[in-house]
Amino acid sequence: MKSKETIAPQFGVTKQPKSYRSLLRGVDKLVKAIQPTLGPLPRLVALTGNQADRSPELIDDGGVIARRIIQLPDRDEDMGAMYLRHLLWRMREDCGDGTATTAVIFNEILQQGVRYIVNGGHAMPLRAYLEKGARLVYDELAKMSRPLEGKDMLVHIAESICYDREMAAMMGEIFETIGEYGHFELRTGNSRGVYHEYTEGSYWEGMLHSKAMINDPAENRAHLENAAVLATDFVVDDLHHLVHMINEAKKAGKTALMLICSTISDACVGFLTMESTRAVLPVFAVNAPYSRQDYQMAAIEDIGVLTGAIPMTRYAGETLESVRADNFGQARSVWAKDQFFGIVGGQGDPRKIRRHFASLKKLHASLDNGETRDIVRQRIGKVMGGSAILWVGGVTESEIKVRKDLAERTAEAMRGAMLKGVLPGAGLSYLACKPALQAALKAAQQPGGDPDEAAAYRILIGAMEVPLRAIAANAGLRPDEVMADIKHAGPGSGYDIFQKQAVPASQITVLDSASVVQAAAYRSITGAALLLTVDVLIRVKKPETVLET
């Protein structure tokens, strides 16, 4: 008789000093792959896949490069690389840009931090002081940032991210119109270039329940003017309730109605599409947006505020039978086609709309989580009304994909720039943090000061130069000469990479989104500080195996 025998997983353990060496090597390998992409004059990285007959991919996005590096051969080195890889991908997802900057600062802090620790420093206090320094840098950058105003600056910042003049001009105009919260959508175009269009009003994902409800065949949509709106999450399957709803709408003086509900039975759809019903009150029904309940309720709440409707929900025990006049909102125009429905000119109380808008903005500012924050931002965009669609074309499918990806990152970074302002680019804003760090270092070096604190500030001062050095090297310049030129030019000077000379800071033309610059600094410093406290690496040598004997 066969029996199973389990071989327990075997673990490999790496202790100091090998653990530090491995982590450093792993991080360094990843950073060396990403570093060439930094700056306004970047280099490309060629990436090949498993298929030998395909030409390599040429990538200039640090986050994508990191993502494609799945595993290093040495398992210990791989731990360091994967730690950084995860951090960089989160940076890309949340901010859209700044991955290469994060990588080089992270590497520098890790290298210098390990050097300090192996020479007698203490990892945990060093970590605490590095995190303190991270907050100092964050605050200094916040003080330096200036608001992004006007289309020219928007185009400028877009171009500094995507390096595509045509796309940057369009993105600048789009974001000047829709604002930092406005709804922006990317779609694949049919031509080589990029073009854009604007849509009026607000729209949500929600299917029109029946094509028989279409009354505008030219546009292939259902469309009603001066229509009432009933926002619910009901499952509509009772004809009597539907008749009650129509009667209440008529009593309230409504001449058309858009019904938002979770589902509606075929019998009810048939009733609504009958000519006799339409003669009494034209109605079309759409799916309530989102399948997730909390998102759905939030969307219904927003529609209620926009139109002045009091939403109804089955979780409160309500049904169509309990509809009253004040449950109906009003809009100048409503429409529905295929997968979307929209409202133009909601007639809700404008003061309530503005208060709702303000509370959503406050909520957005308080959130850290990327997905939830995105949902709230979308809600704000819908309350504001209006949306922009950017159609991205290209010669090949992969070119379109790359351009769309670039546009998405640019949009994310531009939103951040509009919310938090801009900073001088090409690493100059980090250099400008040095005086504050030097002052902190001086304070830490006073008698009675903690040497670990002083070490942390020294490490950070060195790290603040690294982005500009990498940018200069990528542009074919000598980093030491660039730093010397800036020092020679005096305080308040920067470096123009294109003109290859030191210039007053006011003449710096490259701008970076402040939110990206701040996030890159903070995440790299705190991420590296945490990794410095890792003492032992444990990995699974062999996976669990089941033998049948």
Place this chain on the structure above:
Amino acid sequence: MENDLRNYMFSCLTFLPDFKSNPVCFAGTEHSLLVSKDGGENWQDALVSLGSTEPVAITSVLSVPQPAQPPLLIAGIVGGFLRSQDSGQTWQVISSGSPPPVITALAASGGGNLFAGSADDGIFVSQDGGNKWVRWNFGLLDWHIFSIAVLPPTNDGTGGGQDVLLAGTESGIFRSTNNGRAWREVDFPDDVGAVLSLSVSSTSQQPVIYAGSETGALFCSQDGGFTWTHIASGIFQTEISVLIASGNSVLAASHKQLMVSHDCGSTWKAWNTTEQVTGSILSIAAPQGLDSGQPVLVGTNGNIYLLYEV
């Protein structure tokens, strides 16, 4: 047409740019658009060329100077606009789409753009002299427009010379810095009712903007509409329906009351005129400014006056 104007509500007024030499002015009423060729003494129907037998309610009217051409005249009606390119001799009907809006306010910029506010449909913009109108409401959270003011274009590079506008709405004021394409809220009290009137003093170095509200609150801004200061506290008891600003002078109408300030709103006095105004004041036009001795047209519900300050 008789000059018995007692049954008319004179909701809007305008005049031709060369009023001094050619004293033609127009008054919008709920029956028709009236024209006077003698500076407001006598009035007749301006829409004869339309050949309509039904009343045409005029909700707003605007005269726009055109270089080397007769001025453009735009009148707001329910569902669209009337447009004349020959000083009111002939008119075209311009539709603004469906559902038909009620045009409540008109304004023009020096750059040739026209702007129309509506009761429920936000702002319309025309970039071709009023022939085609497009609704532009990005960021406009309140589509109930009562007044529009155009500021001098921005020259500091941030707006690129684009028109800067303010829209007075039911809940406050919105500002646009890019020809009305996009609107942003302005920090303005939300407990003073709708902003019924806006006026910009066009002759001072730093434009001063005045906003009058439904509750009789008057505000002024000296930074392009970003921040507002409450002025003339306690002067006005009811809605400030009309404001006219010129240089340091401001004329404000509140119900039957006409008040004037000659020091940018710091001090106010009753505007003493050659004739007493009866009826609620709905519109004012000051073709030659607010200096003493210059004629001012005042439209009410039931009459139209040609007044001079004494």
